[in-house]
Amino acid sequence: MLPSLNVWGLSIDLTLVLIVSYVVVLWAGGWALEALARTHFRRAQRHAHDGFAYDAELDRYECPQGELLTLDTHDDRDKLAIYKAPAASCNACVLKAFCAPHDEGRRIYHSLAEFHETDVGRFHRRLSLTILGVALAFAGGGLVAWWSRPGGWLLAIAFGVSIVLLWLDLRDAPRNPGEATRASETPSQW
Amino acid sequence: MTVSSLWLQGAVLTFVFGFAVLTFSAVRIYQDSAPMPDQVVDEAGKVLFTREQILEGQELFLTYGLMQFGTVYGHGAYLGPDFTADYLHREALHMAGRYGGDEAGRQRVRKELQENRYDPKTGTLVWTAGQVSAFGEIHEHFGELVYGRKVSGVGLKASMIRDPEDTRKITAFIAWTAWTAVARRPGLAYSYTNNWPPEELVGNSLTGDAVMWSALSLVALLGGIGIVLGLYGRYSHAVGWHESEEQRIRFIPPADVALTPAQRVLSWYFLVVAALFLLQNLIGGATVHYMVEASGFFGIDLPRWLPYNLTRTWHVQLAIFFVATAYLAAGIFLAPLISGREPKGQRLLTTALLVALAVVVFGSLGGEYLSYHGLLPRGQRAFLGAQGWEYLDLGRFWMYLLIVGMVLWLVIIYRGLRPRLGTESRGNLPWLFLYSALTIPAFYAVGLLTNTRSTFAIGDFWRFWVVHLWVEDFLELFTTMLVALIFVLMGIVSERFATRLIYFDILLYSVGGVVGTLHHCYFSGGPAVEMSLGAFFSAAEVIPLTLLTVEAWSFLQLGNRQQVGEAATFPHRWAVLFLASVGFWNFLGAGVFGFLINLPVVSYYEIGTLLTSNHSHAAFMGVYGMLALALLVFCTRYLARPEDWSEGLVRFSFWATNIGLMLMILGHLFPLGILQLGDAVTNGYWHARTEWFRNYPWLSWARMPGDLVFMAGSAPLVWLTLKVALRTRSGPAAADRSATAAAGASLFTEVSPAPAAGRT
Numbered sequence: 001m002l003p004s005l006n007v008w009g010l011s012i013d014l015t016l017v018l019i020v021s022y023v024v025v026l027w028a029g030g031w032a033l034e035a036l037a038r039t040h041f042r043r044a045q046r047h048a049h050d051g052f053a054y055d056a057e058l059d060r061y062e063c064p065q066g067e068l069l070t071l072d073t074h075d076d077r078d079k080l081a082i083y084k085a086p087a088a089s090c091n092a093c094v095l096k097a098f099c100a101p102h103d104e105g106r107r108i109y110h111s112l113a114e115f116h117e118t119d120v121g122r123f124h125r126r127l128s129l130t131i132l133g134v135a136l137a138f139a140g141g142g143l144v145a146w147w148s149r150p151g152g153w154l155l156a157i158a159f160g161v162s163i164v165l166l167w168l169d170l171r172d173a174p175r176n177p178g179e180a181t182r183a184s185e186t187p188s189q190w
Numbered sequence: 191m192t193v194s195s196l197w198l199q200g201a202v203l204t205f206v207f208g209f210a211v212l213t214f215s216a217v218r219i220y221q222d223s224a225p226m227p228d229q230v231v232d233e234a235g236k237v238l239f240t241r242e243q244i245l246e247g248q249e250l251f252l253t254y255g256l257m258q259f260g261t262v263y264g265h266g267a268y269l270g271p272d273f274t275a276d277y278l279h280r281e282a283l284h285m286a287g288r289y290g291g292d293e294a295g296r297q298r299v300r301k302e303l304q305e306n307r308y309d310p311k312t313g314t315l316v317w318t319a320g321q322v323s324a325f326g327e328i329h330e331h332f333g334e335l336v337y338g339r340k341v342s343g344v345g346l347k348a349s350m351i352r353d354p355e356d357t358r359k360i361t362a363f364i365a366w367t368a369w370t371a372v373a374r375r376p377g378l379a380y381s382y383t384n385n386w387p388p389e390e391l392v393g394n395s396l397t398g399d400a401v402m403w404s405a406l407s408l409v410a411l412l413g414g415i416g417i418v419l420g421l422y423g424r425y426s427h428a429v430g431w432h433e434s435e436e437q438r439i440r441f442i443p444p445a446d447v448a449l450t451p452a453q454r455v456l457s458w459y460f461l462v463v464a465a466l467f468l469l470q471n472l473i474g475g476a477t478v479h480y481m482v483e484a485s486g487f488f489g490i491d492l493p494r495w496l497p498y499n500l501t502r503t504w505h506v507q508l509a510i511f512f513v514a515t516a517y518l519a520a521g522i523f524l525a526p527l528i529s530g531r532e533p534k535g536q537r538l539l540t541t542a543l544l545v546a547l548a549v550v551v552f553g554s555l556g557g558e559y560l561s562y563h564g565l566l567p568r569g570q571r572a573f574l575g576a577q578g579w580e581y582l583d584l585g586r587f588w589m590y591l592l593i594v595g596m597v598l599w600l601v602i603i604y605r606g607l608r609p610r611l612g613t614e615s616r617g618n619l620p621w622l623f624l625y626s627a628l629t630i631p632a633f634y635a636v637g638l639l640t641n642t643r644s645t646f647a648i649g650d651f652w653r654f655w656v657v658h659l660w661v662e663d664f665l666e667l668f669t670t671m672l673v674a675l676i677f678v679l680m681g682i683v684s685e686r687f688a689t690r691l692i693y694f695d696i697l698l699y700s701v702g703g704v705v706g707t708l709h710h711c712y713f714s715g716g717p718a719v720e721m722s723l724g725a726f727f728s729a730a731e732v733i734p735l736t737l738l739t740v741e742a743w744s745f746l747q748l749g750n751r752q753q754v755g756e757a758a759t760f761p762h763r764w765a766v767l768f769l770a771s772v773g774f775w776n777f778l779g780a781g782v783f784g785f786l787i788n789l790p791v792v793s794y795y796e797i798g799t800l801l802t803s804n805h806s807h808a809a810f811m812g813v814y815g816m817l818a819l820a821l822l823v824f825c826t827r828y829l830a831r832p833e834d835w836s837e838g839l840v841r842f843s844f845w846a847t848n849i850g851l852m853l854m855i856l857g858h859l860f861p862l863g864i865l866q867l868g869d870a871v872t873n874g875y876w877h878a879r880t881e882w883f884r885n886y887p888w889l890s891w892a893r894m895p896g897d898l899v900f901m902a903g904s905a906p907l908v909w910l911t912l913k914v915a916l917r918t919r920s921g922p923a924a925a926d927r928s929a930t931a932a933a934g935a936s937l938f939t940e941v942s943p944a945p946a947a948g949r950t
Binding site: 126 | 770849892
């Protein structure tokens with residue numbers, strides 16, 4: 001078995017210290033997973049209109065060659081706003097080969113879906129919640145074992161923080177898919 | 191060619207470079223691996239055992255499944271001890287006691303053991319009286335623990351190996367490995383195993399080479415990631431999973447896609463995949479249960495019939511079989527979609543392959559049972575029973591049959607693709623698909639260079655060509671190929687972009703992955719140059735993994751945009767989500783957990799601990815397992831009648847397997863592995879490998895929730911695939927040309943959005 005540590009005159013089991021450290025690592029891991037996925041989700045959404053400037057006031061895009069893409073379709077069911085440039089301009093453009101693989105004019109598909117509403121978002125969120133759940137289980141299991149032993153208070157804090165983090169994470173998630181989208185109706189909000 | 195021919199030339203050049211370095215290391219390993227003496231004698235010249243007896247001992251060790259109980263040089267299974275480290279520790283203790291037990295005695299032990307008394311001219315190795323005496327004592331210890339234990343325990347049955355001559359040969363083999371671990375290489379200050387295992391009593395500690403190459407490989411990693419991510423940022427538009435403009439597509443409903451006769455047979459393949467997956471999980475549960483109850487299963491004397499080494503072998507073999515079956519089936523399923531037609535006779539060949547697979551799977555599992563229980567004649571054990579090398583456990587005969595089966599699969603794929611191949615440049619996607627299919631039997635066949643009587647370092651080297659090159663490189667390439675093809679067929683990316691991405695993968699894997707094979711061989715008796723090459727290039731393996739993770743997240747968004755709001759009309763929601771999980775586990779399992787144990791300074795203490803198991807579960811199940819399930823779900827969606835398809839069953843399976851795997855990893859393998867690594871550093875490697883985990887029964891039991899959730903996830907797939915196999919969809923009719931092919935060999939149609947008046 002592992003030895004004990006002396007901290008400020010108190011003898012604390014090294015196993016307990018390792019459990020608390022592991023719980024903290026799990027908190028960080030769960031948070032990092034969701035934060036990375038969320039960041040990448042936004043980055044990938046921006047891929048759709050890389051190089052195109054969005055004018056929130058007039059709700060339109062401007063392409064690198066100066067042509068304007070205006071709102072063509074707002075598809076509520078698929079949560080998409082589609083912007084389109086005039087076909088004639090695109091067909092005459094020197095960048096056409098790199099920009100639009102057809103003759104109908106360049107389109108930009110602007111997703112209105114929030115991270116929570118996508119399957120990929122739900123995947124990362126549930127894994128993140130699982131990680132926080134493991135942290136809670138370790139803190140809870142440790143608390144039972146060290147309840148009346150020196151250092152048990154550390155596990156009580158870890159247990160409490162794990163519950164709060166889980167609650168905060170669950171609270172942030174919209175109960176019904178679509179809630180978030182209705183709250184952010186226009187692309188300019190993100 | 192669809193893409194510039196420079197891609198092809200670059201891929202060929204890096205491929206040739208990687209294999210040139212690997213060939214060089216193959217030559218070196220034959221020249222410089224630890225010698226096996228013709229005879230080992232005592233100081234009076236009396237022969238203790240011969241080379242032939244050591245080799246026979248190795249063969250017995252393997253064919254009785256002891257590499258699936260404990261480890262040699264850190265390679266094998268984790269319930270039993272590391273035989274090399276355990277022998278060395280006990281030998282040093284015995285000799286120190288014999289020499290008085292004081293510091294002078296310990297110094298004498300170190301000197302005697304480190305001194306290399308092997309004479310290459312006569313082929314004779316001389317042992318001191320202390321070494322001879324230790325051999326007898328340790329042989330008795332192994333007799334009580336393993337060979338002839340009186341009752342079931344440590345996961346093994348009673349009286350496992352009865353012949354005293356056989357047991358002595360096995361101990362001779364273990365003693366030889368311990369000698370290679372401590373005797374210094376001529377003219378050098380470290381042993382044949384680069385001073386592995388760490389053992390203070392014999393003066394084995396980390397070598398300067400291990401530290402230097404660990405540091406250099408870190409530099410290579412950080413520099414490489416910086417350069418590659420910089421280039422990626424500059425050129426990602428050319429190779430990433432995205433197009434100049436995203437197009438909206440509508441998928442042809444699965445019920446409207448015609449099936450060829452051979453494709454219909456595949457419903458039985460996927461039933462086999464699901465059944466093998468479930469069986470593999472159940473056997474895995476029994477295997478891990480031995481960590482908390484070494485003598486049985488909730489009071490039942492399980493080792494009598496299914497000892498740990500057998501359940502562990504089946505667990506590993508079934509993992510390979512279920513994944514391989516899914517890959518073979520997906521290849522056959524995609525071929526007519528690529529070529530647009532199916533030649534006559536494909537159905538018969540596909541059925542024949544299924545029968546051959548069943549024979550190999552159940553024949554080899556049966557052979558392993560007979561071999562481990564000593565029920566086969568000595569001469570037949572390695573041929574019909576088990577060869578016993580971890581991952582190449584199956585008997586030689588079954589290995590031949592498996593290779594024949596894979597060649598038959600290749601023939602099916604070639605026949606299926608032939609109509610399209612004639613019209614395509616040899617650097618285009620259909621040809622790349624064929625090439626990558628060709629590598630699967632070819633690199634598995636390399637395993638034939640290993641046999642039960644190969645000197646361990648050489649056998650292990652070729653074994654890792656299969657474990658690393660076949661599994662980690664060529665299956666990874668085939669994975670990318672299948673995903674890319676599916677995405678092309680689904681209209682998510684164009685063929686040109688998919689082809690570039692595949693070439694990009696080949697370049698990245700050939701640079702790091704091929705030579706990275708050597709990171710498995712740091713300490714198994716090969717020359718030190720293997721450690722330097724392995725450390726340097728395997729660190730570089732993390733670079734493509736990092737990049738592929740960035741790419742994976744981008745590619746997830748492709749499927750994702752089909753899933754928002756129109757889940758009911760997107761038929762591959764769960765297949766794409768299984769692919770999403772492949773990207774995630776590739777990053778965590780292969781990237782993070784793989785790199786964690788990769789550096790020589792870490793591997794020196796870590797090899798053969800639960801951190802290896804942590805990596806293998808997260809990477810193998812997370813990447814290949816999840817991909818196999820993605821392929822199963824994707825293909826079964828077309829094979830099922832609409833009324834038999836159940837989104838609910840697949841949804842449950844998806845969440846249960848992913849959450850179960852996460853619980854398994856973070857609730858058990860990772861924390862216990864870290865504790866075990868700490869113990870190896872603090873108390874010695876032998877200590878960390880001697881049923882040490884029994885100190886933490888609560889953490890061993892913590893495995894159970896994850897395992898149960900994971901197992902629950904495999905059962906619905908059996909039910910679903912059984913229904914589909916019994917009632918495979920039959921229409922629309924397609925004798926040899928599918929309606930899909932007529933529609934352009936794709937599974938989608940492009941949609942031009944209807945202009946709307948404004949916002950709704």
